[in-house]
Each structure stands twice: as structure tokens, then as C-alpha cells.
Amino acid sequence: MQAVSPTQNLNSSVIRPSKPRRFHQLTRSFIRCVYHNDSVQFPNGVGLNRADWQSSCAILSSKVFSQDQGSGDKSTAPSNSDHLAAAVNGHKTSIDLNLVPIEKNNKPQPPTQKPLTITDLSPAPMHGSQLRVAYQGVPGAYSEAAAGKAYPNCEAIPCDQFEVAFQAVELWIADRAVLPVENSLGGSIHRNYDLLLRHRLHIVGEVQLPVHHxxxxxxxxxxxxxxxxxxxxxxxxxxxxxxxxxxxxxxxxxxxxxxxxxxxxxxxxxxxxxxxxxxxxxxxxxxxxxxxGIQDDSSNVTRFVMLAREPIIPRTDRPFKTSIVFAHDKGTSVLFKVLSAFAFRNISLTKIESRPHRNRPIRLVDDANVGTAKHFEYMFYVDFEASMAEVRAQNALAEVQEFTSFLRVLGSYPMDMTPWCPSSGD
CATH class of the missing domain: 3.40.190.10 (Periplasmic binding protein-like II)
Incomplete structure (x- = not known):
């Protein structure tokens, strides 16, 4: 499906998973429920992955088009202002994008059309230079502001759920997803750490955004x-x-x-x-x-990470941060041994977070003297200040792997070095 963008500065398309929600319209034309996705630059022209993706899109749209012809739809052709025909690789699809007229007064107006669901949409072609960034929420959310800080000229795509933002990138509908992971007052956002493990996206950047409530x-x-x-x-x-x-x-x-x-x-x-x-x-x-300014502390900052389908190439000419997740083997002081791999190489840890292992939440430990004990099995999320291009980071992870049953690098990315300032109004 070919993406269609509004003519105003903020190009936002709403992605809804399954349950529709009333959406307040702004003072401009607003494209409803367009599922955009990622644009990746391929070296030496179009690569095999892109060709496979385009072929699958063409097959999908051809099937939809043939089904529409067989159904004998006699509806009249849509006008330019109401229905914009979508196409993938030159094939007409059955999906129309409804342009909803926006009232110019300040009174909120409920939508007149049912939002499209994610299953109604197919990936957009990869031409066009504007980066598309998916975020959870509606226009005016802090995640939208974080997307604008990381990519000033991006097209912000609101999503109903964090899960949908991940899917937008995975299905080539958005180039990036922005995900809040922790706040200086409220702490970690645990369900988002679970999403990082569940999906195969890579962290390619971070943004620390002062929050002014x-x-x-x-x-x-x-x-x-x-x-x-x-x-x-x-x-x-x-x-x-x-x-x-x-x-x-x-x-x-x-x-x-x-x-x-x-x-x-x-x-x-x-x-x-x-x-x-x-x-x-x-x-x-x-x-x-x-x-x-009703936040309890003026130093209220939320940290966001930027996600993409492909990792970036780590460098050593600027400060980098690396995020990993692991589950350690059974034994005594195993976690200490894992963390010592970083300490011995003068690598600073900036975060360590434990989450119960969903597949193996309980571990039984039998001791002849005291009986049977039950312990939680944990996954550990660790951030450390080093680039994967550095030998010390590579050696540290090689040693960590000796004591872990599972190890995954979530991303190695540039640190946000923006000077800190107390949160203030827009």
C-alpha cells in the first residue's frame, strides 16, 4: 500500500490493533489508520531482502485485488478528498484511506469513520526520504516529543499500544520505534523490557527527555x-x-x-x-x-530508546552504550562472576534490571539438610558504557558467555550527551 502523507508539518497516521477508540481530530486533514513502516538504505541498489519483501507485497495486493473483482463491487470511484486508492508495486488494493475533514473551531469532534485495524494494512513502498517513527500514544504524547528530538524531520506515527509500534517496524511500516524504558522518578517501565526480549529489534539510539507535567x-x-x-x-x-x-x-x-x-x-x-x-x-x-509544572521533582527525565530492524555499526570516536540481556547458569556467585567481567576491564555499568523468566518462572533447589526451596528464575538487563567495537567490550561478553545460559546484545548505540537541564514548559 502506498503511503499518503498530509500536507501539514506534523504527519501523523494512526495505527489501531483491534479495539477501536474514539479519536479527537485536530485542525487539519488527518489520514486515518495508515500503517507505515521502515525505510532502509541498501548498498549497491536493491538487495535480496528488499526484493523478497516487494514480491510478497505484490502477491498480497494481487490477491486482494482479485478478490475484490470476484466480489462484483459496484461502488462508485472515490473522490480525491474522501478516498485515496492505495497501491503496492502498481497493484490496486481494496483499502481506501479516508481523509477526515477537521473542524477549525476549538471544540473536539469525534471521528465519523471506524479506524482501520492493523490487519487491513499492507507495507508501504520504500521510496521517500522522510524517516517514519512509530510511538505509543496520540499526538501530544511525550513519546512523540522524544521522536522529534531524536529525528527532527521525522514523520511521527501514533500507535495504540507499544506492541503495535514494534510491529510497525517489523512489517516495514515504520523506520524506527521510540520506546520509554525508565524515568528518574517512576523507575523502570517493566513491560517494555519484556517487549525488548520478545521482539528482535535492535536499539540504535537513546534520548533523555525532560518531562514537564x-x-x-x-x-x-x-x-x-x-x-x-x-x-x-x-x-x-x-x-x-x-x-x-x-x-x-x-x-x-x-x-x-x-x-x-x-x-x-x-x-x-x-x-x-x-x-x-x-x-x-x-x-x-x-x-x-x-x-x-506539577511533577514532584524538577529533575524529571524519561529515557527513551530508538529501535530499528538492523543494528548500527558501532564506533569508537564517540561515547557509546551497549545493552544486553542474559540468564545466568545455576551455581554459587554466578551473577558476581558475570558482573566482574566488566569490573576487571574498567567498564562502567549504568543499569542492571532483573525480570522473572516467563518460560521458567520457578526453579526448585533440593537440599538434603533443609528440604526443597523455590526460587524465581530471572533475566538480567544490563547497560554498560562501551562500544562493541572496543576489544574490552568484546572480551567482557566472551567471558560473560561462559557463565550464562542465554545472552543477547540488544544494541550498541551512541549515548545521549545532551546537557542536562530541569524540565520546563514547551
């Missing part, structure tokens, strides 16, 4: 009218003490993302509900800012 509500609403506050669980935890100081001892409910909370309030005209989101979300969805 605002309390948003419909125009005219006052704080004393509020009965609940909704936002992402991380945002709620990052503003817990400030909300109490503001006298908001109300119900706090978790939703999928911060900007999605703002969108939900605007779309449903909820005058007893406030959202924790960015100032950009307030602007996009016509909300007022009741309180600015």
Missing part, C-alpha cells in the same frame, strides 16, 4: 469541581505529592498515555475530570492548564 481540564472548570484525575501510571506517580498539596484528594485513574487522557476528556466533554499531560496536549485538544 501540567494539570489540564476543559475551559471554565475549576479545581474544586474535579472528582478524578486521569493519566498514565508513571505520570500519576511522578505527580503524587504535588496533587496532594493542591488539595486534589480525588480518585486517580490510570490510562494508556498522558495525551490520550487529555484527548479523552475533550472528546467526552468531562467537566469533573482533569488530565496530567503536556502543555502541547492542552493546545491540541483545547484544554486549559489548571496547574503548571
Amino acid at each position: 501540567c494539570l489540564l481540564a476543559l475551559p471554565g472548570v475549576r479545581k474544586e469541581y474535579l472528582a478524578r484525575v486521569i493519566s498514565h501510571p508513571q505520570a500519576l506517580s511522578q505527580c503524587e505529592h504535588t496533587l496532594t498539596k493542591l488539595g486534589l484528594n480525588v480518585t486517580r485513574e490510570a490510562v494508556d498515555d498522558t495525551a490520550g487522557a487529555a484527548e479523552y476528556i475533550a472528546a467526552n466533554n468531562l467537566r469533573d475530570t482533569a488530565a496530567i499531560a503536556s502543555a502541547r496536549a492542552a493546545e491540541l485538544y483545547g484544554l486549559q492548564i489548571l496547574a503548571d
